[in-house]
Amino acid sequence: MGTTQLEAVQEPKYWHLKTVLIDALDSEFEVGEILPNERDLAARFGVARATLRQALEQLELEGRLQRRRGVGTTVAPPRMGVAVGPSANVWPGAGRDAWHTIGCVEAVAPAPIAAVLGTAADEAVHTIHRERVMQGQPVATELLYVPAASVPGLSPMLTPASHAPAVLRELHTLELDGEDRAVELGSARAEDAKHLDRLPGAPVLVVTSRYFAGGRVAAASVATYRADTCRLTFGDSGTVEVTHHQAEGRRAS
Amino acid sequence: MGTTQLEAVQEPKYWHLKTVLIDALDSEFEVGEILPNERDLAARFGVARATLRQALEQLELEGRLQRRRGVGTTVAPPRMGVAVGPSANVWPGAGRDAWHTIGCVEAVAPAPIAAVLGTAADEAVHTIHRERVMQGQPVATELLYVPAASVPGLSPMLTPASHAPAVLRELHTLELDGEDRAVELGSARAEDAKHLDRLPGAPVLVVTSRYFAGGRVAAASVATYRADTCRLTFGDSGTVEVTHHQAEGRRAS
Numbered sequence: 403m404g405t406t407q408l409e410a411v412q413e414p415k416y417w418h419l420k421t422v423l424i425d426a427l428d429s430e431f432e433v434g435e436i437l438p439n440e441r442d443l444a445a446r447f448g449v450a451r452a453t454l455r456q457a458l459e460q461l462e463l464e465g466r467l468q469r470r471r472g473v474g475t476t477v478a479p480p481r482m483g484v485a486v487g488p489s490a491n492v493w494p495g496a497g498r499d500a501w502h503t504i505g506c507v508e509a510v511a512p513a514p515i516a517a518v519l520g521t522a523a524d525e526a527v528h529t530i531h532r533e534r535v536m537q538g539q540p541v542a543t544e545l546l547y548v549p550a551a552s553v554p555g556l557s558p559m560l561t562p563a564s565h566a567p568a569v570l571r572e573l574h575t576l577e578l579d580g581e582d583r584a585v586e587l588g589s590a591r592a593e594d595a596k597h598l599d600r601l602p603g604a605p606v607l608v609v610t611s612r613y614f615a616g617g618r619v620a621a622a623s624v625a626t627y628r629a630d631t632c633r634l635t636f637g638d639s640g641t642v643e644v645t646h647h648q649a650e651g652r653r654a655s
Numbered sequence: 656m657g658t659t660q661l662e663a664v665q666e667p668k669y670w671h672l673k674t675v676l677i678d679a680l681d682s683e684f685e686v687g688e689i690l691p692n693e694r695d696l697a698a699r700f701g702v703a704r705a706t707l708r709q710a711l712e713q714l715e716l717e718g719r720l721q722r723r724r725g726v727g728t729t730v731a732p733p734r735m736g737v738a739v740g741p742s743a744n745v746w747p748g749a750g751r752d753a754w755h756t757i758g759c760v761e762a763v764a765p766a767p768i769a770a771v772l773g774t775a776a777d778e779a780v781h782t783i784h785r786e787r788v789m790q791g792q793p794v795a796t797e798l799l800y801v802p803a804a805s806v807p808g809l810s811p812m813l814t815p816a817s818h819a820p821a822v823l824r825e826l827h828t829l830e831l832d833g834e835d836r837a838v839e840l841g842s843a844r845a846e847d848a849k850h851l852d853r854l855p856g857a858p859v860l861v862v863t864s865r866y867f868a869g870g871r872v873a874a875a876s877v878a879t880y881r882a883d884t885c886r887l888t889f890g891d892s893g894t895v896e897v898t899h900h901q902a903e904g905r906r907a908s
């Protein structure tokens with residue numbers, strides 16, 4: 403950004419190409435427009451296909467380009483701000499929750515989840531599979547784990563349709579002491595990729611949440627957000643408008 | 656995780672290889688150990704080099720492997736939990752701040768930053784370059800932008816050494832109304848990459864923060880965290896122990 407004095411750094415070959423491509427994207431292409439194929443682009447910029455591909459991968463990481471199955475590479479719209487950290491602690495499924503339930507099973511939780519929940523390794527846990535849609539597009543999938551001990555009043559007579567609502571209703575009767583979250587980079591598992599319309603292995607932001615009640619972890623969730631289209635927002639002062647690629651000179655499109 | 660019933664999804668060739676590699680990492684390698692070269696690995700698992708490389712890239716995204724310049728590919732230690740969202744709002748540089756200052760200049764901010772700060776396009780802004788070190792390793796770099804209007808009492812007689820402390824001291828005299836953050840995926844700019852001991856273009860988590868005082872944005876920052884080694888934590892209930900790759904069956908190492 404030209405604001406700090408740093409020694410020159412050796413830049414890889416695709417780096418300059420990336421800058422040139424960003425200029426081209428800003429001046430010649432509209433959001434949603436399909437880019438020419440790699441062969442034509444490589445010829446136009448006088449670079450090897452491998453170099454071009456590296457630059458395109460970088461631009462995808464930065465949210466400037468989208469690779470869409472059966473469509474090709476398109477110019478990405480600005481990332482959506484997706485509110486993750488609520489200003490006040492709320493239980494999943496309570497109030498104006500952005501998620502909707504896809505299914506619910508009672509099953510043994512993966513060992514690390516069991517460790518977090520403090521459940522026995524062979525103890526079944528209510529597992530609610532949820533999805534979050536924004537602007538008509540699924541942006542995240544989630545597995546929400548609720549140990550039986552957290553919902554002792556749960557009716558034993560549950561149908562597939564009533565299972566998730568009943569678990570959430572019981573959960574909401576507990577007093578929520580607090581919650582915390584961790585965000586890290588991951589790659590989309592096959593089933594998440596399918597829900598999110600991405601290829602397996604696509605970069606995702608994985609948000610792990612813990613919900614505390616009665617001095618223990620009453621529920622935990624692992625949510626997988628599309629990293630290409632989502633900017634996760636935390637705090638109660640509205641959506642942050644600055645993004646990294648904007649800070650590098652992106653013009654409004 | 657075997658907890659939801661989903662239709663079979665076509666998985667790319669490297670996907671199965673990744674599972675096999677994870678098993679090998681868990682059973683045969685120690686944290687920090689250098690992996691055999693690509694040729695040997697490809698031969699051992701009977702796959703093409705390109706397939707192997709895709710699987711290795713996935714494992715790097717998931718934080719299981721680290722590519723280190725001049726060393727090769729090593730088995731990564733578990734990611735570090737890095738607290739990003741404080742439990743109480745605090746100004747940058749106040750209290751037990753995890754950052755230390757590298758430098759400070761007064762310069763025109765990039766246009767999107769100026770827009771957030773509400774400063775004129777040609778108005779100089781105090782820009783503090785900071786670094787965050789954990790376990791002896793730089794994990795993040797940050798540019799903190801403070802408009803002159805936020806620090807009206809700043810002495811005009813500043814040396815390079817006194818500039819940043821003076822700006823922070825003045826900032827701390829304001830009452831902080833609130834702060835918010837956004838997290839998104841990015842790729843390391845050359846100068847950030849150098850600080851973080853990564854190659855330019857390496858995946859990073861970009862955290863943009865706004866600090867509110869007197870009904871406006873009194874300061875803003877863009878921080879770049881290593882995505883391979885960091886898990887960003889939010890909330891005041893301690894560090895979240897579950898990580899995505901652990902949830903997929905990683906054993907404690």
